[in-house]
Amino acid sequence: MPAADMPMLPHSLPRRPLPPHLLRHSRLVAVMRLILPGLAAVLLAVLALWSRFGLDGGRLLLSMNALGPHRIDSLSMSKPHFNGIDQLKRPFSVSADQATQLDQSTDMIGLTAPQADITLENGAWVALTADRGRYQRQAQLLDLYGAVNVFHDQGYELHTRDMHVDLGAGRAVGHQHVQGQGPAGNLTADGLELSEKGEHILLTGHAHLHLYSGQELNGVVAKP
Helix, strand or coil, X not given: CCHHHCCCCCCCCCCCCCCHHHHHHHHHXXXXXXXXXXXXXXXXXXXXXHHHHCCCCCCCCCCHHXXXXXXXXXXXEECCEEEEECCCCCEEEEECXXXXXXXXXXXXXXXXXXXXXXXXXXXCXXXXXXXXXXXXXXCCEEEEEEEEEEEECCCCXXXXXXXXXXXXXXXXEECCCEEEEECCEEEEECEEEEEHHHCEEEEECCCEXXXXXXXXXXXXXXXX
């Protein structure tokens, strides 16, 4: 047919409405375009927090710079749990209700309701709890503040305030009033020192021991 005889097509045709299934698909794509960037940002923040606290044993090496130009002043995590070994390859763990990064340039971590669990050479254990604390993971140093409670596998329970714990050396020192009890008797002192990861308990200052009849405080020594 000659070109002159071909029917002329209109420049624009009425647009057909999309089928329902295509319309739903288009809406879904639009929503995902809004949600996915936000989810990616949250995931990066979680990975950075995990790596910064070292909770993964050093396997994740994600840097804080991966979060982009936005500055994060502090990071927090609920129910953290840190594991380690001391200088003699004996295990210990530190947990808390909440951990907060105190300084981006160091590994200093603030703890709420911290608890340190230490396993002794003979398989027994010592647990220390406090109101709050600060933990240096690389140096294996834990400072406990407020009311401090010491629980020993042999049944001893000691109460004091503010203690410095060297988890690597298996040693803890406090210089506040101590009050305690155990299966052998009651005790009070001006200070407290735990050595050999709690196998030896040294009472310092004015110490007073009240032993039950026929009992001995094994591993407990009073020193003026």
